[in-house]
Amino acid sequence: xxxxxxxxxxxxxxxxxxxxxxxxxxxxxxxxxxxxxxxxxxxxxxxxxxxxxxxxxxxxxxxxxxxxxxxxxxxxxxxxxxxxxxxxxxxxxxxxxxxxxxxxxxxxxxxxxxxxxxxxxxxxxxxxxxxxxxxxxxxxxxxxxxxxxxxxxxxxxxxxxxxxxxxxxxxxxxxxxxxxxxxxxxxxxxxxxxxxxxxxxxxxxxxxxxxxxxxxxxxxxxxxxxxxxxxxxxxxxxxxxxxxxxxxxxxxxxxxxxxxxxxxxxxxxxxxxxxxxxxxxxxxxxxxxxxxxxxxxxxxxxxxxxxxxxxxxxxxxxxxxxxxxxxxxxxxxxxxxxxxxxxxxxxxxxxxxxxxxxxxxxxxxxxxxxxxxxxxxxxxxxxxxxxxxxxxxxxxxxxxxxxxxxxxxxxxxxxxxxxxxxxxxxxxxxxx
Amino acid sequence: xxxxxxxxxxxxxxxxxxxxxxxxxxxxxxxxxxxxxxxxxxxxxxxxxxxxxxxxxxxxxxxxxxxxxxxxxxxxxxxxxxxxxxxxxxxxxxxxxxxxxxxxxxxxxxxxxxxxxxxxxxxxxxxxxxxxxxxxxxxxxxxxxxxxxxxxxxxxxxxxxxxxxxxxxxxxxxxxxxxxxxxxxxxxxxxxxxxxxxxxxxxxxxxxxxxxxxxxxxxxxxxxxxxxxxxxxxxxxxxxxxxxxxxxxxxxxxxxxxxxxxxxxxxxxxxxxxxxxxxxxxxxxxxxxxxxxxxxxxxxxxxxxxxxxxxxxxxxxxxxxxxxxxxxxxxxxxxxxxxxxxxxxxxxxxxxxxxxxxxxxxxxxxxxxxxxxxxxxxxxxxxxxxxxxxxxxxxxxxxxxxxxxxxxxxxxxxxxxxxxxxxxxxxxxxxx
Numbered sequence: 036x037x038x039x040x041x042x043x044x045x046x047x048x049x050x051x052x053x054x055x056x057x058x059x060x061x062x063x064x065x066x067x068x069x070x071x072x073x074x075x076x077x078x079x080x081x082x083x084x085x086x087x088x089x090x091x092x093x094x095x096x097x098x099x100x101x102x103x104x105x106x107x108x109x110x111x112x113x114x115x116x117x118x119x120x121x122x123x124x125x126x127x128x129x130x131x132x133x134x135x136x137x138x139x140x141x142x143x144x145x146x147x148x149x150x151x152x153x154x155x156x157x158x159x160x161x162x163x164x165x166x167x168x169x170x171x172x173x174x175x176x177x178x179x180x181x182x183x184x185x186x187x188x189x190x191x192x193x194x195x196x197x198x199x200x201x202x203x204x205x206x207x208x209x210x211x212x213x214x215x216x217x218x219x220x221x222x223x224x225x226x227x228x229x230x231x232x233x234x235x236x237x238x239x240x241x242x243x244x245x246x247x248x249x250x251x252x253x254x255x256x257x258x259x260x261x262x263x264x265x266x267x268x269x270x271x272x273x274x275x276x277x278x279x280x281x282x283x284x285x286x287x288x289x290x291x292x293x294x295x296x297x298x299x300x301x302x303x304x305x306x307x308x309x310x311x312x313x314x315x316x317x318x319x320x321x322x323x324x325x326x327x328x329x330x331x332x333x334x335x336x337x338x339x340x341x342x343x344x345x346x347x348x349x350x351x352x353x354x355x356x357x358x359x360x361x362x363x364x365x366x367x368x369x370x371x372x373x374x375x376x377x378x379x380x381x382x383x384x385x386x387x388x389x390x391x392x393x394x395x396x397x398x399x400x401x402x403x404x405x406x407x408x409x410x411x412x413x414x415x416x417x418x419x420x421x422x423x424x425x426x427x428x429x430x431x432x433x434x435x436x437x438x439x440x441x442x443x444x445x446x447x448x449x450x451x452x453x454x455x456x457x458x459x460x461x462x463x464x465x466x467x
Numbered sequence: 468x469x470x471x472x473x474x475x476x477x478x479x480x481x482x483x484x485x486x487x488x489x490x491x492x493x494x495x496x497x498x499x500x501x502x503x504x505x506x507x508x509x510x511x512x513x514x515x516x517x518x519x520x521x522x523x524x525x526x527x528x529x530x531x532x533x534x535x536x537x538x539x540x541x542x543x544x545x546x547x548x549x550x551x552x553x554x555x556x557x558x559x560x561x562x563x564x565x566x567x568x569x570x571x572x573x574x575x576x577x578x579x580x581x582x583x584x585x586x587x588x589x590x591x592x593x594x595x596x597x598x599x600x601x602x603x604x605x606x607x608x609x610x611x612x613x614x615x616x617x618x619x620x621x622x623x624x625x626x627x628x629x630x631x632x633x634x635x636x637x638x639x640x641x642x643x644x645x646x647x648x649x650x651x652x653x654x655x656x657x658x659x660x661x662x663x664x665x666x667x668x669x670x671x672x673x674x675x676x677x678x679x680x681x682x683x684x685x686x687x688x689x690x691x692x693x694x695x696x697x698x699x700x701x702x703x704x705x706x707x708x709x710x711x712x713x714x715x716x717x718x719x720x721x722x723x724x725x726x727x728x729x730x731x732x733x734x735x736x737x738x739x740x741x742x743x744x745x746x747x748x749x750x751x752x753x754x755x756x757x758x759x760x761x762x763x764x765x766x767x768x769x770x771x772x773x774x775x776x777x778x779x780x781x782x783x784x785x786x787x788x789x790x791x792x793x794x795x796x797x798x799x800x801x802x803x804x805x806x807x808x809x810x811x812x813x814x815x816x817x818x819x820x821x822x823x824x825x826x827x828x829x830x831x832x833x834x835x836x837x838x839x840x841x842x843x844x845x846x847x848x849x850x851x852x853x854x855x856x857x858x859x860x861x862x863x864x865x866x867x868x869x870x871x872x873x874x875x876x877x878x879x880x881x882x883x884x885x886x887x888x889x890x891x892x893x894x895x896x897x898x899x
Binding site: 108112115149151152153154155156157158160163164165166215229230237238241242245249250251252253254255257258268271272273274275276321322325326327329332333339340341395396397398400402403406 | 540542544547581582583584585586587588589590592593594595596597598647648661662663666670673674677681682683684685686687689690700703704705706707708753754757758759760761762764765771772773825827828829830832834835836838
């Protein structure tokens with residue numbers, strides 16, 4: 036046990052830490068027989084629940100995959116539309132909707148798709164998810180600014196449906212955006228507890244979209260970085276810190292209506308009950324971070340690494356207290372700590388719903404892991420929420436020394452398709 | 468239900484297929500309430516077991532991660548040694564062994580590593596696995612040819628310990644090897660049921676190795692492509708076929724001794740009880756495959772896509788029968804079908820232990836998924852097993868039209884460290 040210099044140590048902090056890490060201090064227990072059970076180790080809570088047999092309803096007031104309990108794996112893909120045919124796009128979106136509903140319910144993309152149809156034709160399901168349960172698969176669709184107008188051209192006669200909030204995100208300080216993995220006309224976010232199920236879903240959509248869309252980029256993620264329900268313990272990002280402690284939760288209906296769901300009158304009618312998806316691939320400078328001191332890491336984040344409690348406090352869910360100071364009268368939560376700058380107190384009350392994932396894409400050829408956080412957030416209005424927040428963070432946040440955003444995109448996600456509604460499909464209200 | 472033209476349809480095949488896919492043929496069931504239970508869908512077997520709480524013993528006659536029940540996720544990394552100091556390499560391997568034993572048992576890399584040590588120093592555990600159980604993590608080490616002699620130089624005084632079988636794999640037809648993700652002086656294969664645990668392990672080894680080694684390349688995998696125990700159902704690769712049906716199993720002791728474990732007298736004493744690891748990143752031409760007919764897919768593989776049964780037979784585990792013919796006197800298992808060419812009958816009795824993983828590394832910038840199979844095999848002698856097998860396959864295999872190996876490497880894996888042995892560590896017998 037060590038205490039932090041220049042910091043008051045409340046009694047409960049000490050206890051909390053011992054409780055968390057005491058067990059892990061025992062020398063490595065050696066197990067003599069294969070298949071032995073759990074050991075006292077890092078884990079103090081129960082293992083994360085992995086719900087493989089559960090299917091998430093496809094239909095509802097809102098799309099699934101937004102306030103749905105965050106699954107453990109993600110396959111995120113954006114598509115470029117490669118045709119100017121409005122009819123082809125409409126046809127594909129209708130096909131996608133049918134496939135998406137089937138796959139989220141644990142079915143093949145098409146009935147008997149992998150093996151039961153005409154053997155002289157390509158199978159209509161690629162088969163790698165045969166035998167796998169639904170795994171809480173959700174598929175969430177969104178449309179980028181370029182779906183409405185690309186290079187000044189209104190390809191599909193829907194330019195007037197574009198909302199004023201659906202903009203190309205501006206260039207922020209401290210980012211190095213790679214155009215080839217940014218943007219996209221259409222996004223599909225696949226989340227599931229089994230990566231094979233998420234990969235299968237995107238692949239089958241891409242397959243049926245051949246000739247109409249092409250994958251622009253795709254990203255796999257694991258180990259969600261936010262809790263969206265109170266039942267989920269807060270996961271850790273690749274900086275080793277609990278991430279998403281102060282996130283909005285799925286039962287905070289009033290806040291979700293205020294910060295996530297597009298309201299009646301906010302913009303075009305087709306988006307009411309929908310939301311905006313912000314995606315940012317944030318590369319972490321893992322190796323530099325790993326060589327900084329614990330003090331520096333906690334200063335940069337503004338929370339304690341073990342418990343996740345705000346600096347100077349003892350419980351993860353304690354409210355941030357920006358007035359606490361150390362003996363030298365320095366704020367315990369640094370003036371440029373990430374949690375201070377990202378807090379609603381600093382941002383005039385702005386909140387967002389985060390639903391990101393960790394990623395590791397091998398190494399970068401220079402001996403470093405190509406790893407970080409694939410940030411995903413859902414907001415009611417990017418102009419008044421994400422953009423000012425990111426402007427504030429990207430100028431001052433101490434974390435900037437250790438991160439570089441490498442991709443950026445914004446999409447408008449329509450509301451859900453209601454139970455029993457057989458006339459609408461993904462995006463159909465855009466073409467009314 | 469369709470039957471195959473030009474093929475006899477045994478009674479049981481029809482039944483078997485109906486049984487497998489009948490349930491999936493029902494229209495998409497719609498669930499009205501969040502959190503509803505399992506649906507009749509693709510899954511007919513129980514969900515794959517995901518053992519998060521289980522720790523795999525680190526010590527034993529052989530290293531773990533070879534015949535160990537295959538976990539669902541992998542982080543594979545090779546390292547280049549960046550020093551000529553024999554002492555530094557020895558020190559790092561000793562540290563790695565201690566860390567590996569701790570981490571596989573669900574502990575931090577070092578005692579109280581993430582938060583409990585000196586706050587003025589970098590944490591000795593990076594923290595992202597705090598709170599996560601062991602998840603059946605195994606860490607398996609191997610040494611490449613360049614560890615012994617690099618550019619003609621015996622950097623560490625161990626050139627005489629290199630076995631004759633530890634060669635640079637030759638160039639095979641139909642491969643497009645990228646040097647930057649091939650080879651490596653040292654390999655560590657991390658397998659676990661949680662990718663965050665596998666990524667954490669490799670990262671902490673890389674961190675502590677700073678100044679001694681640098682990551683050469685790393686690869687994440689999911690959805691193992693082989694069963695190594697009879698309890699595991701055969702998983703599917705990204706071609707949608709069951710993969711690994713005929714794999715060696717962990718209870719086939721005689722065969723493992725014959726085909727996997729290096730025997731006394733096979734080579735240098737330090738390798739007795741060890742094995743060779745062959746790694747090949749095999750890019751699949753997913754989109755081309757998806758546009759071929761079911762007939763062509765089954766002709767190329769030589770098995771039925773649904774059941775996994777050999778062509779002309781009914782059960783997955785039926786022995787391959789190469790003499791069966793259709794009405795036109797053509798062999799039901801094509802002359803260049805993958806299973807025929809890879810069979811022990813075609814290879815003079817050669818068998819190998821496969822333990823590969825599917826991968827999807829986003830997209831390739833041309834609208835295609837960068838996906839495939841990260842092939843891993845363990846063999847007693849690459850010269851008489853893998854190399855002749857690959858020569859036979861790479862010249863004729865019908866699958867070659869749909870795959871391209873893009874990386875290649877061979878490593879010698881020492882035996883395990885015995886229970887209670889405090890004097891040896893990973894590779895220590897190389898330096899005796």
